[in-house]
Amino acid sequence: MSYVVFFQQLNEEHQVQLDKNMHFVEMTATYLDDYINSNKRALQNLALTDAIKQENASKITQIFQNYSLAQPETSLHWVANSQGIVISKFPNNELDSNLAEREYFQEAMKGNPYVGGPYICSQTRNEIIIITVPYYRDDKVAGIVGMTIPLSEVQTKLTTLQTDQSVDVGLISLEGKALSHPDLEEFRKKFVFKDSPIYQRVVVSKEESGYFEQDSVETVQEMHTFKVLTEAPWVVIVTQPLVAFNSRANQTGGRNLAVLFLLLLFLSWVIHYLLLLRDMSHAEKTKQTEKLALVGELAAGIAHEIRNPLTSIKGFIQLASQKKGKDIPPLYIETILEELDRIDQIVGEMVVLAKPAPEIKRKVHLDKILQETVNLMIPQALIHEIELTLEIEPGLPYVIGVSNQLKQVFINLIKNAIEAMEHGGTVMIKASRRSGNIVITIADTGRGMSQETLRKVGTPFFSTKDMGTGLGLVITFRLIQNHKGKVCIRSEVGVGTKFKIIFPAGDESEQ
Incomplete structure (x- = not known):
């Protein structure tokens, strides 16, 4: 059983490494595709x-x-x-x-x-x-x-992207020409494209991405992940030597022989221990994989959100440069400034999300915070012909938190509720106590959300607004979590949306 558990862990580590390499090769291919596509578009603009x-x-x-x-x-x-x-x-x-x-x-x-x-x-x-x-x-x-x-230049970009020195990143054309490799000259001498598995997978089988293992000339087992670019007839290949995995298997094998003898006396205890160790290891690896996926999603989202205004800025600057001293239309300058403001907004919200200000938590009375927030939002509501109603149960206990952050939570949610109602309506805010908690509900009579949209709420860079960054609710949810709160959302298309926020109440005996 010790061997079974060991090899199961080894397979899990192997899968984690494969997932990591597949993520890296996808990211590298996307980066190169974007780089090539931007140069294509530049030439098309010149044409x-x-x-x-x-x-x-x-x-x-x-x-x-x-x-x-x-x-x-x-x-x-x-x-x-x-x-x-x-x-x-x-x-x-x-x-x-x-x-x-x-x-x-x-x-x-x-x-x-x-x-x-x-x-x-x-x-x-x-x-x-x-x-x-x-x-x-x-x-x-x-x-x-x-x-x-x-x-x-292309080789430099690939080198810059490579953060894991245990892997080799190569770039070859579909004609079998090597464009980039850490040891390019040696690789070109030994690499025979039509004799390689990559030829069978990409050229013969027409696969766009995948994975395979093989023994190299030195009989070192290697893991290969690959991705075909969409903007050029090239293939990105990431090679990972598996020496570490094989060495660990050999070393642990000898150790486990002794463990098998000890199992005769401590069988029950060892089985329990190994299963617990496996579960802890699996949970940690799953957590690391999720972190990698989140980093990739955030990186892709940031690149996408910032690239759009940058493309507009670049286009208008090119148009302005063609004026050659003539008056530049005000529209060019206005558009460039608007797009720069949008980039500044995105970066500002990312800074808040990544590195919040230092927190000094004190006793905070939510009834006061809610009243101040409603007073602040009434002018905006009147402009949109929306009625704000506030109901607060008397004698609400306090919470431990940061008043400005809690006010920001309520401002964001009420602002979203107002913007969800295009033709007027009502935003109802209620505060009450329930089983040692304080429950805040913010309900609107707006357009509501489908179940598919509701599942994406709080995902970085997802927004239903034309000019939204998709970071407002991410920051809001993080602030609620920092105050040990929970959020429940219910919504129905054509009826409206209700946010329920639950905060733990402070010790009433100290009020």
Whole structure:
């Protein structure tokens, strides 16, 4: 039984490591897809300019010069017409030979963006990747706009993302070319794409992501997780040597032989102990896995929420740069400032969520806090033709907490209730005692929520408001939890929503 428990723990650790590696490879692939997609969109924006459509070489060179200042990672930009003749190139303005036979030219001329590599730069002899998109004239493809990015930039980004030094992160193309690896030269010498399991999984079986184990040339067992990019014909591969797992199995095996003899005398006690140890270990690993998933969700949410206003800011700055000294429309400046305010709001709420202010808890009377909050929210309610009603049971006991934080809880919930009623209504606030607790209910007669929406309430970055950050209720729930409170939510579409908050009451004998 000792061996059974040991190998069960080993399998659980193996699964935790696999989940961690799968999460990392997904995060890395998403990051690279976003990076490539942002460069594609930048080229597509350039392809819409009149200078490129009219094939004005001097103006194109000026546009490329301005753009390269904002994109220092790129090494070269160019425009070629439908015959493959280079019209303009920056910063090296030496025109190339005809590009008509190049793969990246032919693919873009079909109307498809192209991403490929690695190629060898004819001037620097360094490895590069190439991105091209078509530009149109009279709804027909008239030529291509292209850029080159040093492969070293992509390799640097992969190195920056890698926080676990026990794994190797590689990037290969679907043609079998290695783009990145910690020991790239050695890897290129030994790696035979068509003989590898990744070829069978990705090229033959058309799998987009997955996992497999194999023995390397040195007979070291390895765990491989992979993910195919959506924006480029490349595959991210994370390799994890399993030496630690195998070594632990061998060491513990000898120890368990002695334990088997002791089981004859202490069988009942050892079984109970090992089962308890297994449960504790399983609970800890589950907790760590949930933390990893939450970190990934928060990271993806932050990237998504901040990328949207950044994209708008970048677009309007590009438009403003094209004015070349002319008056910039006020709409550009207003939009940029609004988007910067939104980023500041998101970051501010994240700071509150991640690092709340120091708390000095004292006796707080909720009846006073509720009355102050209602008085504060009455003007906003009147604007929306909403009636606020407050019922407080006399003689409510106090709670131990921070008054400003409790007031913030009630402000957030009442504000949400007001915003849920588009055509007027009533928000009813009640406070009463029940079995040693203080119960606060905040009910509205608004549009209500479906069960699917209700399950997502309190999830970071989930919001039903057009301009919401999805962090207000997360902070609210955290403040309630810090006061040892609980929250119950009931809602029905077309009827309304009721929040019930339960706080433990203080010692009445001390009032």
